[in-house]
Amino acid sequence: MAERKVRVLVGTRKGTYIVESDTRRKSWKVGPVASAGRDVFHVTADPRHPGTLYAAVNSGFWGPILYRSPNWGRSWKEVATPLTPPSPERKPDPSENPPRPVVNLWHIAPGHPSEPKTLFAGVDPHMLFRSDDSGASWAPVRAINEHPTKSRWFPGAGGPCLHTVLIDPRDRRRMYVGISAAGTFRSDDAGEHWRPVNQKVHAPFLPDPYPELGQCVHHVALDAANPEIAYRQDHGGIYVNRRGMDGNWDRIGRVRGSPKDDFGFCVAAAPALPGSAFFVPLTGEARTTPSGGLQVWQWTDAGRRWRTLMPPKRFPGDFGVQREGLSADALDPAGLYVGTTTGQLILSPDTGRTWRQVPYQFPGIHSVEATV
Amino acid sequence: MVEVRLDAMLKEFASRTSLRSEAATVGGLLDELERQFPRLRFKLRDETGAIRPYVRVFVDGEDTSRSSGTRTSLSGARSVEILHSIAGG
Numbered sequence: 484m485a486e487r488k489v490r491v492l493v494g495t496r497k498g499t500y501i502v503e504s505d506t507r508r509k510s511w512k513v514g515p516v517a518s519a520g521r522d523v524f525h526v527t528a529d530p531r532h533p534g535t536l537y538a539a540v541n542s543g544f545w546g547p548i549l550y551r552s553p554n555w556g557r558s559w560k561e562v563a564t565p566l567t568p569p570s571p572e573r574k575p576d577p578s579e580n581p582p583r584p585v586v587n588l589w590h591i592a593p594g595h596p597s598e599p600k601t602l603f604a605g606v607d608p609h610m611l612f613r614s615d616d617s618g619a620s621w622a623p624v625r626a627i628n629e630h631p632t633k634s635r636w637f638p639g640a641g642g643p644c645l646h647t648v649l650i651d652p653r654d655r656r657r658m659y660v661g662i663s664a665a666g667t668f669r670s671d672d673a674g675e676h677w678r679p680v681n682q683k684v685h686a687p688f689l690p691d692p693y694p695e696l697g698q699c700v701h702h703v704a705l706d707a708a709n710p711e712i713a714y715r716q717d718h719g720g721i722y723v724n725r726r727g728m729d730g731n732w733d734r735i736g737r738v739r740g741s742p743k744d745d746f747g748f749c750v751a752a753a754p755a756l757p758g759s760a761f762f763v764p765l766t767g768e769a770r771t772t773p774s775g776g777l778q779v780w781q782w783t784d785a786g787r788r789w790r791t792l793m794p795p796k797r798f799p800g801d802f803g804v805q806r807e808g809l810s811a812d813a814l815d816p817a818g819l820y821v822g823t824t825t826g827q828l829i830l831s832p833d834t835g836r837t838w839r840q841v842p843y844q845f846p847g848i849h850s851v852e853a854t855v
Numbered sequence: 856m857v858e859v860r861l862d863a864m865l866k867e868f869a870s871r872t873s874l875r876s877e878a879a880t881v882g883g884l885l886d887e888l889e890r891q892f893p894r895l896r897f898k899l900r901d902e903t904g905a906i907r908p909y910v911r912v913f914v915d916g917e918d919t920s921r922s923s924g925t926r927t928s929l930s931g932a933r934s935v936e937i938l939h940s941i942a943g944g
Contacts, residue, residue, distance in 0.1 A: 544909045545898040546898060561894065566897065569902075582903055583903075584901035584902050584903050
């Protein structure tokens, strides 16, 4: 039987890379770059169709383009790109802003396993699209794109992006999105209706520090074993919610033993470690790792416990890690993967006992996703 | 008849980068190019019809973004060049 491969899908400022190893995860091979020179915000595998990958490619010249590979990145082909729908036939209202085009593709999410051709795309500006034909065509999810609260949404520093799309693996109708700077929203009917779910998440930049919405959520991960548990890295701290994002979020970034600063962008959960999540805290001002070195923190919810995973100064420097820059694979022990904005891909094959850097200087890394 | 030259970077989306056209305006020329090369659609113009910010259309050496844009007439013009502006890093 052929040995399984572990692949890290790397989206960078200058293209897509596929980095391969076997399940020992000791030595790694970097494949040739695809979409060379273009800003690849996210690369993801579709677990329903082994070998199929999607890359959200953004060109400053030619605009956003979605690519699909059927063969683990050996070749790529353009598929349809989600675009701003035309304005409905109605009398124009001079007080309304003209429609904005899709500026960047931020996140591609395969749909529920029961809907093998469904995909979701989060874009800037603040919109969600759905495809039911594997990307051959897209339709806007109007209920969130035209949400009644939209006039109260802000753009974040990265732009007004819908960057997180989560599907409850138990129920295709339950979905969540994360939007900068609007917050997280939940749907229980496959996107027909949405409600904000941001209770008790701090928004220090707003007059009401705990508003219903407007928080700048950076990324959210669902627990691998219990999707009622969500881990949130927000501009306003690190949180967990144990009730499907309903009710209060618990700011775990302020409990005993937590990082000194609970700002950051990324969060990841590992199938082999239910009840845990991983973060890379950054200083709020510089948005780089504190204390002169890269560090990954693990939260264990049952014990309400934090621990650091890297020896101090294992990787000295001031690193930036973006919202999709942290991933865990599905093996046991779980592998952890960090992609930095300065182009380092750093990984652990054993959930933080040992660490190594892939010996390749990548362009600045936007996203990493480990797939087996 | 006007000679049209496309930026070499557009080779991924258009099978030729040199051609001729009888389009009356720059907008008409872009429509024609998108019909001939469907993958050019939304690459030179976004979905609202606006020419993308880093795309430049030159008619007889004049940058149309500083004048009439897609309404620029091609009557009597000899050449059109569609290029990407120098930017990025």
